[in-house]
Amino acid sequence: MSPAGNHRWAALPWLLIAPSLIMAIGVIGYPFYEIIRLAVSDVSRFGQIRGFNGWDNFARVASDPIFVDALVRTLVWTITVVGGTILLSIPVALVLREDFWGRGLARTIIMLPWSIALSMAAIVWLWAFNADYGMINATLRQWGILAAPLQWMARPETAFPVEVGIGIIVSIPFTVTILLGGLSSIPGDLYEAARIDGARPWQSFLYMTLPMLGPFLNIAIVLNIIHVFNSFSIIWVMTQGGPDNRTHILVTYLYELSFYLGRPGPAAVVSLVVLAIVFSATAAYMWLRERDA
Amino acid sequence: MKRPLRSALSWAVLSPLILTTLLPFAVMISTALKPHEEVLAYPPTWFPRRIAWENFAEMWTSVGFGQAAYNSVLIAVASTLLALLIAVPAAYAMSRLDMRGKAAYRQFLLITQMLSPILLVLGLFRMAASIPFADGTLADTRTGVIIVYATYHLAFAIWMLASYFTTIPGELEEAAWIDGATRAQAVTRVFLPLALPAIAVTGIVTFVASWNEFTVALTLLRDPSRLTLPLKVVNLVAGRYSVEWNQVMAATLLATLPVAIVFTLLQRYLVTGLTLGAVK
Numbered sequence: 397m398s399p400a401g402n403h404r405w406a407a408l409p410w411l412l413i414a415p416s417l418i419m420a421i422g423v424i425g426y427p428f429y430e431i432i433r434l435a436v437s438d439v440s441r442f443g444q445i446r447g448f449n450g451w452d453n454f455a456r457v458a459s460d461p462i463f464v465d466a467l468v469r470t471l472v473w474t475i476t477v478v479g480g481t482i483l484l485s486i487p488v489a490l491v492l493r494e495d496f497w498g499r500g501l502a503r504t505i506i507m508l509p510w511s512i513a514l515s516m517a518a519i520v521w522l523w524a525f526n527a528d529y530g531m532i533n534a535t536l537r538q539w540g541i542l543a544a545p546l547q548w549m550a551r552p553e554t555a556f557p558v559e560v561g562i563g564i565i566v567s568i569p570f571t572v573t574i575l576l577g578g579l580s581s582i583p584g585d586l587y588e589a590a591r592i593d594g595a596r597p598w599q600s601f602l603y604m605t606l607p608m609l610g611p612f613l614n615i616a617i618v619l620n621i622i623h624v625f626n627s628f629s630i631i632w633v634m635t636q637g638g639p640d641n642r643t644h645i646l647v648t649y650l651y652e653l654s655f656y657l658g659r660p661g662p663a664a665v666v667s668l669v670v671l672a673i674v675f676s677a678t679a680a681y682m683w684l685r686e687r688d689a
Numbered sequence: 690m691k692r693p694l695r696s697a698l699s700w701a702v703l704s705p706l707i708l709t710t711l712l713p714f715a716v717m718i719s720t721a722l723k724p725h726e727e728v729l730a731y732p733p734t735w736f737p738r739r740i741a742w743e744n745f746a747e748m749w750t751s752v753g754f755g756q757a758a759y760n761s762v763l764i765a766v767a768s769t770l771l772a773l774l775i776a777v778p779a780a781y782a783m784s785r786l787d788m789r790g791k792a793a794y795r796q797f798l799l800i801t802q803m804l805s806p807i808l809l810v811l812g813l814f815r816m817a818a819s820i821p822f823a824d825g826t827l828a829d830t831r832t833g834v835i836i837v838y839a840t841y842h843l844a845f846a847i848w849m850l851a852s853y854f855t856t857i858p859g860e861l862e863e864a865a866w867i868d869g870a871t872r873a874q875a876v877t878r879v880f881l882p883l884a885l886p887a888i889a890v891t892g893i894v895t896f897v898a899s900w901n902e903f904t905v906a907l908t909l910l911r912d913p914s915r916l917t918l919p920l921k922v923v924n925l926v927a928g929r930y931s932v933e934w935n936q937v938m939a940a941t942l943l944a945t946l947p948v949a950i951v952f953t954l955l956q957r958y959l960v961t962g963l964t965l966g967a968v969k
Contacts, residue, residue: 405896409788412778416813416843417794419775423840428804442814485708491703496696503768504953508714510694511952513901515919518942520713523720523934531716534733565709624823627804629903633923647807654811655908667808674803 425523434664441658453661463666466637466644469556470670477563477627482573483540484564489575489606510569518633521562525549542604552642555635559643562630565645567623571616579605580613601633612684618681627675717945720938728935745943748936752786754943756914757921761944764831764906764917765899768838769892772846775839777888780850781876785859798844806841810908813837829911835839837905842895852889869875890958897948918944920928 438449459461463672492503511519523532525548536542549555582605592599628647631637637644637652646666653663690698715735722729727734748754782788783795806813817828817837827833829933856879867876903919910916916924922944925937 409786411784414787415775415793416779416847417797417841418795419836420843423813423816423837424801424804425782427809427816430812432810486704486906488703491699494699496692496699498696498700502700502703502707504956505710506703507953507956511897511949513919514901515901515923516945517713519693519937520717520941522926523938526934529729529731529733529934531712531719531733531735534731538732542944554789555955560709565706568706579865591962622803622805626807628807633903633927636927651904653806654814660811663811667811671804671808671929674800674820679805680798 397669399604411610414595431664431667434660435668437521439661439664441461441660443660448568449661451551453665457662457665457669460662462641462644462649463646465641466649467669469643469646473560473563473627474582474621476560477567477619480560480564481567481620484512485568485575486609486613486618488568489572489579490601492576493579497502507569509566510564514566514627514629515633517566518562518630521558522549522634525558530605549635550639552635552639555639556643559631559634562634563627566630567620574612574616574619578609582608605621614681614685618678621677622674625670625677705920715943715951717938721942722955723935725933725935733819744935744939748933748939748943751933752940753913754918754921754940757916757918758944760831760915761900761917764834764838765896767831767835768842768853768899769896771839772842772895773888773892776843776846776850776891777884779843781880783847783851784854785862798847801841802844806837806905806908810904813905814908824950830908831910831915833909834906834917837909838902840908841905845898846895849891849915850884850887853891854884856959857883869961886958890955891939893951893955900948935941 418431433445435453436448436450438452440446492499492506508680524532527533527545527547527550530548531672532548533542533545537545546554548558586604587600590604626647627645628651631643631645631648632651635643639649641649647670650663650670651665653659653666717739719735721744722740722742723737723744724739727737727739727741739911783791813829817830817833818826820827820833822830822832860880861883863874865879866872870878872925894966901919902917903923907919907923910920918940922937922940925931925940
């Protein structure tokens with residue numbers, strides 16, 4: 397079926413998507429090409445390319461202890477933030493599906509962090525964790541949990557866990573939204589039938605809810621991994637990778653290399669490393685999904 | 690389980706998360722309304738003895754809030770419109786037209802999402818700095834930021850719009866064709882009016898994303914008169930010895946509240962859209 401007049405426009409769909417292709421290739425593809433070029437070049441601190449130097453930048457990055465440290469910390473960051481987010485989001489979504497008084501309000505509150513800029517949330521938390529005048533220390537001391545104020549953000553042993561916690565809280569709204577969508581696709585009479593057949597609640601959760609939630613959990617995990625791996629604002633605003641480079645993840649370190657330490661070549665290599673990890677994680681996920689399908 | 694018991698249990702399970710979520714908002718509002726001397730008093734209290742409305746006026750001039758808000762609005766509106774202008778036709782093609790390479794195009798969109806701005810900051814900055822614009826380059830211009838934002842919104846906007854568009858019955862347009870309408874007429878008179886809610890929701894989501902964005906703006910913008918709200922607020926804190934926390938919180942509150950309200954109201958539509966996109 398085609399409209400009156402223009403049947404012969406086989407090119408129409410391509411004309412319609414052409415602007416998006418051109419824009420993406422220009423604004424995403426070209427900078428990507430630049431990154432690859434910088435990674436294999438000898439680059440001055442002002443960004444002047446002085447010549448090809450093969451794997452030099454790669455070797456320099458591989459032997460940089462801060463990089464190795466940040467790489468390990470990025471894995472810890474991603475696993476703890478994504479893991480924590482998923483573990484908390486499943487019960488939250490299950491509860492939010494139940495019909496209870498004030499459900500709309502509870503849902504609105506849990507979704508609130510989604511609407512705030514991560515950079516601004518980080519500022520507010522920074523103030524809440526302020527050693528001398530912050531509400532967290534004040535409350536903990538009032539409750540008798542802390543004897544003296546804790547310098548939360550001045551020590552990496554406390555600063556990094558705080559950042560992980562904030563990472564989890566801001567990832568929950570999106571994850572719960574996806575899971576709620578998944579739960580709503582499970583017909584309610586299925587639970588009815590299971591109950592009549594004598595299934596206990598934990599049995600219907602384990603053998604019905606979890607398997608049917610599977611594809612949605614997968615999507616939530618992959619999108620969270622991509623997002624958390626690339627999450628820059630929280631750590632940058634709260635500690636800038638410090639103190640003593642001990643809260644750096646790869647993306648904050650690459651920003652510091654690019655714009656503060658004047659080492660564009662190694663910075664480009666770090667970009668490519670992050671990209672390679674994100675690509676392989678996504679590919680592995682796709683492969684798993686194909687296999688399960 | 691009876692409803693009162695279930696309600697109590699549900700709230701009990703959710704309460705740790707709800708309290709943690711509300712804490713920063715409480716801190717923000719409480720500090721934004723405190724007079725300077727109370728902010729640095731120990732022990733700190735939740736309720737100010739006197740509501741210090743002057744924080745907002747003082748913050749307005751010290752931050753240059755008006756100019757920053759103008760920059761944020763300009764950048765968010767322009768990047769949203771540009772993204773929609775490009776995404777709507779593409780999403781129409783994806784959901785309505787037969788084309789070869791649709792799967793490849795979908796993959797391409799996914800890949801653009803993986804090349805996130807933070808990974809390309811150096812490349813983006815170098816590209817902007819190499820493109821002549823007005824009397825300088827595209828670096829440190831709002832136009833540069835608008836173009837980058839719009840591009841990064843495309844994949845999400847096309848995905849979201851296409852999944853909504855497929856829910857609009859194609860028979861309606863076909864009926865218009867039978868009545869002698871051309872494709873263009875059917876699109877503008879029948880399809881677009883039905884698609885308007887979806888376009889509006891997508892537009893609001895991209896607006897909020899632009900409004901809240903930090904990394905690209907931090908990289909591209911330098912001149913204080915061009916900075917957006919998140920940059921201004923972060924600059925009030927970063928690398929300073931004495932921070933006027935009551936003004937910082939007043940600025941954060943004012944920058945956050947309007948967007949948080951709009952977002953909360955639209956949440957329901959967002960859930961539908963995201964899950965439609967997720968299972969496709």
